[in-house]
Amino acid sequence: QVQLQQWGAGLLKPSETLSLTCAVYGGSLSGYFWSWIRQPPGKGPEWIAEINQTGGVNYNPSLKSRVAMSLDMSNNQFSLNLRSLTAADTAVYYCARARPPKIPYWYFDLWGRGTLVTVSS
Amino acid sequence: SSELTQDPAVSVALGQTVRITCQGDSLRNYYANWYQQKPGQAPVLVIYGKNNRPSGVPDRFSGSSSGDTASLTITGAQAEDDADYYCNSRDSSRNFVSVIFGGGTKLTVL
Numbered sequence: 001q002v003q004l005q006q007w008g009a010g011l012l013k014p015s016e017t018l019s020l021t022c023a024v025y026g027g028s029l030s031g032y033f034w035s036w037i038r039q040p041p042g043k044g045p046e047w048i049a050e051i052n053q054t055g056g057v058n059y060n061p062s063l064k065s066r067v068a069m070s071l072d073m074s075n076n077q078f079s080l081n082l083r084s085l086t087a088a089d090t091a092v093y094y095c096a097r098a099r100p101p102k103i104p105y106w107y108f109d110l111w112g113r114g115t116l117v118t119v120s121s
Numbered sequence: 122s123s124e125l126t127q128d129p130a131v132s133v134a135l136g137q138t139v140r141i142t143c144q145g146d147s148l149r150n151y152y153a154n155w156y157q158q159k160p161g162q163a164p165v166l167v168i169y170g171k172n173n174r175p176s177g178v179p180d181r182f183s184g185s186s187s188g189d190t191a192s193l194t195i196t197g198a199q200a201e202d203d204a205d206y207y208c209n210s211r212d213s214s215r216n217f218v219s220v221i222f223g224g225g226t227k228l229t230v231l
Binding site for chain 2: 035043044045046047050058060061094101103104105106107108109111112113114
């Protein structure tokens with residue numbers, strides 16, 4: 001059974017950089033699209049970015065200037081960096097898997113357990 | 122627009138049928154997917170595509186769509202269905218790719 005295990009710092013200060021990593025266990029990065037999604041307390045999910053096995057990346061336009069996503073095929077994991085943090089970036093951050101889009105089908109079929117990231121001075 | 126609109130809250134009596142809707146332009150190109158989320162847990166996919174249920178999802182959950190509107194129907198709601206429900210889709214209608222979520226519907230089973 002494929003599982004996503006994620007980790008990263010949970011408490012950061014304003015202006016710092018968030019770094020999260022998600023490892024795929026029991027499966028491969030190949031053949032899928034991998035995303036980061038966040039959910040502020042009491043609000044709905046917000047997609048941050050996705051990467052595919054060739055390293056192609058799409059970013060949420062509202063976060064694009066601060067975000068970088070990368071793939072590590074040798075360790076079967078992918079990562080997220082989000083710069084210049086503010087309190088508005090406080091959220092639970094999830095990694096998730098999707099199959100390649102085949103119009104009109106596309107969906108997240110596997111999620112990590114989430115990492116609470118708090119930005120506070 | 123690149124938004125998905127959901128009613129914030131819906132209630133249903135135990136054993137009755139409830140429909141949760143999601144509206145947005147992106148649904149003209151991609152099917153909506155539906156996720157159930159309970160407090161402190163990650164979202165779980167319950168319906169994807171035209172009307173597909175992942176393994177383990179009860180058959181009381183079903184999906185449908187027409188034009189720019191998608192619906193999640195729970196036929197014979199159970200107490201354990203009390204949760205938040207989010208729709209989502211991919212959006213490639215503009216000159217960049219995006220993934221969008223609805224604001225969520227809080228379902229209360231009475």
